[in-house]
Amino acid sequence: MVELVGTNSGDVYAIGRDAIAHWDGKTWSDVEIPDVKGDVFGGWTDGKQLIIVTNDWDKSTSWIYRRDEKGAWSLDGRSKGVLLNVGGSSDALYAIGNQGLILHRIKSGAWRDETVQHADQYSQIYAASVDDIYIAGSSLLHSRGDGKWSDVKLPTTESATTVWGRSSNDVFAGTMGELFHFDGHAWSKTGWTRDVGPLAGNAKMVLVTNLRDE
Amino acid sequence: MQKLVIAILLVAATASADNKHNQVGQLQGTTWTKTDKLPRAKGRPEATLGGAYVAPDGTQFLAEDRLHEG
Numbered sequence: 001m002v003e004l005v006g007t008n009s010g011d012v013y014a015i016g017r018d019a020i021a022h023w024d025g026k027t028w029s030d031v032e033i034p035d036v037k038g039d040v041f042g043g044w045t046d047g048k049q050l051i052i053v054t055n056d057w058d059k060s061t062s063w064i065y066r067r068d069e070k071g072a073w074s075l076d077g078r079s080k081g082v083l084l085n086v087g088g089s090s091d092a093l094y095a096i097g098n099q100g101l102i103l104h105r106i107k108s109g110a111w112r113d114e115t116v117q118h119a120d121q122y123s124q125i126y127a128a129s130v131d132d133i134y135i136a137g138s139s140l141l142h143s144r145g146d147g148k149w150s151d152v153k154l155p156t157t158e159s160a161t162t163v164w165g166r167s168s169n170d171v172f173a174g175t176m177g178e179l180f181h182f183d184g185h186a187w188s189k190t191g192w193t194r195d196v197g198p199l200a201g202n203a204k205m206v207l208v209t210n211l212r213d214e
Numbered sequence: 215m216q217k218l219v220i221a222i223l224l225v226a227a228t229a230s231a232d233n234k235h236n237q238v239g240q241l242q243g244t245t246w247t248k249t250d251k252l253p254r255a256k257g258r259p260e261a262t263l264g265g266a267y268v269a270p271d272g273t274q275f276l277a278e279d280r281l282h283e284g
Contacts, residue, residue, distance in 0.1 A: 002264040002277035009269035014277050023275070179241075191246055192239055198266035198276070206241040207274060209263040 003085070004200075007047035015043040015052065034073045037063050042085030042123070044093065051076065053083040053095050064095055064103075064111065077111040079103060087125035088133060092145060096122040096135050102149065114147045124161070124199075128168040136163040140173055154180050154187050164199045164206075172206060174199050179208055236263045238276070252276065 006012030010025030017039045020031040031050075033040070038054035038061070045051070048069050055062040062083035066076040083097035093105040100116035122137035131145040140152040140160035154160055158175035165171035169184025174196025180187045195210040240247045252260075265277035 002279050004265035004267035004275050004277050006267050006269065006275070009271050009273035012267055012269070012275055014265065014275075190241060191244070192241070194237065194239075197263055200266040200268045200274075201241075202268045202270050202272065204242060204272065205268060207266050207268050208239040208241065209266055209276065210237050210239075 003042055004198075005043055005045050005087075007045060011045070011047055013043060013045055013050060015040055017041075020050075020052070031067075032071075034065075036065055036073075037061075041083065041097075042087070044087045046090045051086050051093070053086045053097075055082045055084070055097070057082055062095075062097065066108075074109075076109050077103065077105075079111070079113075081115075084121070084123040084137075085125065088127035089130075092127040092130045092133055094125050094127070094133065094135065096125060096137070102135065104147070112147065114143070114149065116141065116149050124163050126163045126165045126171060128165055128171065132168045134163045134165070134171060134173070136160040136173060152187075155189065156180070162196055162199045164201060166201070166203065172199060172201075174208065179206075235260060238263075 003015045012023040014021045021028045022031050036054050038056040043052040050067040062079045064077035067073050081101040083095050086095040088094045095103040098121050102114040103111040106112050120138040122135045124136040127133045133143045135141050138159050141149040142152050143149045160173040162174040171182040173180050176195050179190045179192035181190050197209045200207045238249045261278040264279035267275040
């Protein structure tokens with residue numbers, strides 16, 4: 001799995017299991033990864049720092065690393081369990097993974113455990129603000145930033161596998177068959193009726209990708 | 215003008231992408247534009263799309279998971 005994160009067309013990271021590349025607007029270059037433990041599973045950047053999660057799946061242990069503006073890496077956190085991704089915003093940053101594992105970054109090097117007590121897996125994060133956060137994977141959860149997470153019901157029986165948005169009243173959630181939109185009041189269908197893979201966008205467009213059988 | 219950048223990293227996997235094609239959809243307002251054919255180098259097989267990013271200026275980035283037996 002390769003994840004893309006960035007802040008503009010001249011600052012994009014491609015993050016794979018054992019390699020990270022950076023696009024500066026002209027070329028891709030390798031980002032040196034230190035002797036991190038585990039495989040890289042996800043990352044987030046605000047243009048100044050890059051934060052990645054790695055995990056050792058077999059040992060069910062994960063680590064969170066931070067790369068500062070000067071390129072220096074440091075260990076920012078660790079956890080029992082398997083973390084799959086990190087994301088949100090600089091003031092609402094979350095690391096999430098298997099078995100309902102949710103960590104909330106309180107400050108540099110400090111993550112608060114907000115794990116929910118069920119077996120769902122989470123890998124996608126959207127934070128509209130510090131008190132409006134969604135995560136998706138095998139279900140869709142929402143938090144007001146108070147450490148409590150509640151289930152979000154979509155107008156489908158399918159599970160939400162991904163979530164992305166532009167604001168509190170402009171959120172998209174994808175399943176293995178449809179894409180839904182939240183306008184601040186209710187979820188509705190968008191007309192996309194295929195699997196939703198990687199989901200992204202900007203102020204003008206939403207980009208949806210999928211795989212389809214021939 | 216929109217640009218498209220494809221990033222490719224090697225990723226170990228056990229699945230096969232045979233018999234499948236990527237599809238990309240763009241939603242602007244309530245209008246969908248769908249694309250079945252993505253640009254690729256001659257001879258390079260299609261692989262699963264594993265990541266997407268759209269920059270504020272509209273530049274689109276798609277990442278392929280290059281699948282191989284692992």
